[in-house]
Amino acid sequence: xxxxxxxxxxLGSADHEVLNAAPFTGGHNLLPRGLxxxxxxxxxxxxxxxxxxxxxxxxxxxxxxxxLLTVEVxxxxxxxxxxxxxxxxxxxxxxxxxxxxxxGAIGNDVHGKNHHALGxxxxxxxxxxxxxxxxxxxxxSRDENEAMFRATIGGLGLTGLILDATIxxxxxxxxxxxxxxxxxxxxxxxxxxxxxxxxxxxxxxSWIDCTSKHGRGxxxxxxxxxxxxxxxxxxxxxxxxxxxxxSLINRASVxxxxxxxxxxxxxxAGVAKAHYQSYFYPLDAVQRWNLAYGPKGFYxxxxxxxxxxxxxxxxxxxxxxxxxxxxxxxxxxxxFGQTRGPGMLSFARPGITLALDFTNYGDRTExxxxxxxxxxxxxxxxxxxxxxxxxxxxMFQLGFPGQIEFEAxxxxxxxxxxxxxxxxx
Amino acid sequence: MRILIAGATSGIAKECARIWAQSExxxxxxxxxxxxxxxxxxxxxxxxxxxxxxxxxxxxxVDPAEVADLETRLRALGELDVALIAQGELTDQGxxxxxxxxxxxxxxxxxxxxALFAELAARIMESQGHGSIALIGSVAGDRARRANYSYGAAxxxxxxxxxxMRHRFAESGIRVTVIKPxxxxxxxxxxxxxxxxxxxxxxxxxDIVSGISGGKSVVYTPGLWRYIMLVVRLIPQPIFDKxxx
Numbered sequence: 001x002x003x004x005x006x007x008x009x010x011l012g013s014a015d016h017e018v019l020n021a022a023p024f025t026g027g028h029n030l031l032p033r034g035l036x037x038x039x040x041x042x043x044x045x046x047x048x049x050x051x052x053x054x055x056x057x058x059x060x061x062x063x064x065x066x067x068l069l070t071v072e073v074x075x076x077x078x079x080x081x082x083x084x085x086x087x088x089x090x091x092x093x094x095x096x097x098x099x100x101x102x103x104g105a106i107g108n109d110v111h112g113k114n115h116h117a118l119g120x121x122x123x124x125x126x127x128x129x130x131x132x133x134x135x136x137x138x139x140x141s142r143d144e145n146e147a148m149f150r151a152t153i154g155g156l157g158l159t160g161l162i163l164d165a166t167i168x169x170x171x172x173x174x175x176x177x178x179x180x181x182x183x184x185x186x187x188x189x190x191x192x193x194x195x196x197x198x199x200x201x202x203x204x205x206s207w208i209d210c211t212s213k214h215g216r217g218x219x220x221x222x223x224x225x226x227x228x229x230x231x232x233x234x235x236x237x238x239x240x241x242x243x244x245x246x247s248l249i250n251r252a253s254v255x256x257x258x259x260x261x262x263x264x265x266x267x268x269a270g271v272a273k274a275h276y277q278s279y280f281y282p283l284d285a286v287q288r289w290n291l292a293y294g295p296k297g298f299y300x301x302x303x304x305x306x307x308x309x310x311x312x313x314x315x316x317x318x319x320x321x322x323x324x325x326x327x328x329x330x331x332x333x334x335x336f337g338q339t340r341g342p343g344m345l346s347f348a349r350p351g352i353t354l355a356l357d358f359t360n361y362g363d364r365t366e367x368x369x370x371x372x373x374x375x376x377x378x379x380x381x382x383x384x385x386x387x388x389x390x391x392x393x394x395m396f397q398l399g400f401p402g403q404i405e406f407e408a409x410x411x412x413x414x415x416x417x418x419x420x421x422x423x424x425x
Numbered sequence: 426m427r428i429l430i431a432g433a434t435s436g437i438a439k440e441c442a443r444i445w446a447q448s449e450x451x452x453x454x455x456x457x458x459x460x461x462x463x464x465x466x467x468x469x470x471x472x473x474x475x476x477x478x479x480x481x482x483x484x485x486x487v488d489p490a491e492v493a494d495l496e497t498r499l500r501a502l503g504e505l506d507v508a509l510i511a512q513g514e515l516t517d518q519g520x521x522x523x524x525x526x527x528x529x530x531x532x533x534x535x536x537x538x539x540a541l542f543a544e545l546a547a548r549i550m551e552s553q554g555h556g557s558i559a560l561i562g563s564v565a566g567d568r569a570r571r572a573n574y575s576y577g578a579a580x581x582x583x584x585x586x587x588x589x590m591r592h593r594f595a596e597s598g599i600r601v602t603v604i605k606p607x608x609x610x611x612x613x614x615x616x617x618x619x620x621x622x623x624x625x626x627x628x629x630x631x632d633i634v635s636g637i638s639g640g641k642s643v644v645y646t647p648g649l650w651r652y653i654m655l656v657v658r659l660i661p662q663p664i665f666d667k668x669x670x
Binding site: 001002003005016018019020033036050052054055058059060061062069072083 | 436465466468469472473610611612615616617618619
């Protein structure tokens with residue numbers, strides 16, 4: 001059947017043929033798709049076919065001694081968390097939304113607030129089974145088909161259809177985290193806090209006020225709590241009911257929101273206890289929040305820049321955004337740990353990462369991105385493909401030299417809007 | 426509590442099984458055509474709820490002889506508390522109009538097979554004197570329209586069947602429920618689910634499980650469909666004929 005499909009950023013929609021991923025009978029111009037929560041075009045294949053994995057949603061096996069969980073590829077991270085938290089286990093790595101399939105988490109080699117402690121999703125992936133369009137079924141792990149394993153982690157869905165995967169969960173006492181929120185006044189304070197907190201805190205993330213002069217923000221660190229309670233929490237609160245005619249996220253509302261958010265949280269700073277739902281997935285509480293950016297949609301721009309010279313580049317980036325009058329409520333800052341993501345195309349690497357949402361104002365927004373690109377490139381940084389919808393092919397080649405090795409592991413039948421844009425096919 | 430689920434591997438039934446499996450002392454009796462899917466479903470339920478007891482029967486759900494044979498095996502298990510009859514397939518209306526074979530298959534799966542299983546459950550529950558039977562109908566059965574009346578007519582058949590059974594068991598301890606889901610995100614509706622917002626199968630399943638335990642006669646899910654269909658049923662036919670949906 002055909003359907004009009006868009007991605008989370010809602011920058012445009014296009015006609016796709018949509019099929020259930022299983023049974024998989026080959027074909028051409030195919031792309032596996034999970035929940036479509038990627039912001040940009042990594043999950044789109046206009047004019048081609050999407051292999052929808054949502055029906056592949058079985059848990060296959062769990063070992064309560066080792067914490068190894070085998071699941072089909074369409075199982076969502078939210079289902080894993082809510083099923084296993086009461087059993088004393090949670091995901092080792094989770095991104096900031098639980099509306100992500102395991103296949104999407106592997107294909108984008110996602111990271112979370114604990115990269116410095118446990119690495120990326122791929123670092124906690126033990127094995128996977130990959131079905132290629134020629135009918136070959138490959139068992140991939142660090143010991144078997146190791147190169148295909150590295151190609152598929154962060155492989156943007158281009159190496160074939162992942163059927164199932166075995167991941168390492170981490171033991172927890174219950175559903176809570178002990179957290180501490182600390183106000184910082186500028187990027188140096190942020191970096192000092194990061195360095196001093198990393199040894200003792202598994203989760204670290206910061207919100208930064210992208211409208212403020214010096215880059216003030218809130219540094220939030222947390223550890224799994226010894227609290228053993230696992231209350232049932234209903235996921236999802238208010239819904240954005242429809243797409244407003246213009247973006248609600250504009251210069252005035254961003255300034256107001258950031259001022260209010262900073263001051264409210266400054267008063268609440270200090271130690272607290274938080275349920276994992278509100279700590280890991282604060283935005284999941286507002287259903288369809290992506291509609292608030294209006295009919296033209298929005299971009300997420302996530303960069304990573306090396307620590308060497310990173311502070312200066314970060315200050316320049318924040319000043320450029322402030323002067324542009326664009327930018328958003330959602331500016332997220334953190335430092336990656338010392339390891340690179342295990343995939344040939346993994347984004348995570350040592351350095352500072354900043355992610356911001358921008359309303360799509362067309363040329364004005366693209367002009368800002370090009371200014372930011374130059375600063376990121378000059379600093380030796382790159383952008384996150386799983387968020388991207390517009391970086392140049394040159395920028396991708398500079399940031400992801402592994403793509404030369406990756407090319408040989410692509411499945412000839414798999415293609416996406418992003419692969420055609422950044423890799424030529 | 427022993428629960429029979431026919432058409433167990435369908436998207437909605439599977440989510441119902443996941444909810445029921447969480448309760449202590451649940452024994453699930455899963456019936457479906459595809460042996461592999463049944464095995465995967467049983468493994469999934471055991472990972473989620475290690476204490477759940479599961480029996481699986483793979484058979485052709487439209488074959489009266491196989492259904493009769495299943496009855497013998499079910500009676501050997503003991504009493505049956507709940508039966509959810511969930512088999513069904515989305516019918517391509519155009520195909521149903523052009524192909525006698527496609528139409529016959531659709532009506533056999535969506536109507537005949539459902540009735541065979543409803544009577545099977547009724548016979549067992551009648552002899553034990555209690556139980557709950559739930560059949561999955563659809564909002565599509567509430568008013569026929571040109572886009573899907575072959576499917577809708579089969580679902581209306583289920584609605585009528587439930588009314589009759591409810592009348593038959595009015596003075597007994599047996600409850601009969603018709604479930605009427607709106608469009609739900611399942612493998613049956615993948616393309617639609619990808620482009621828009623359909624109710625999730627787990628949300629619909631939660632409504633079904635609570636509707637059955639509450640002994641409701643009719644469960645619309647999501648609940649809003651009760652009012653939508655009330656309005657749709659009230660539209661006079663001359664006006665309805667001019668509407669394009």
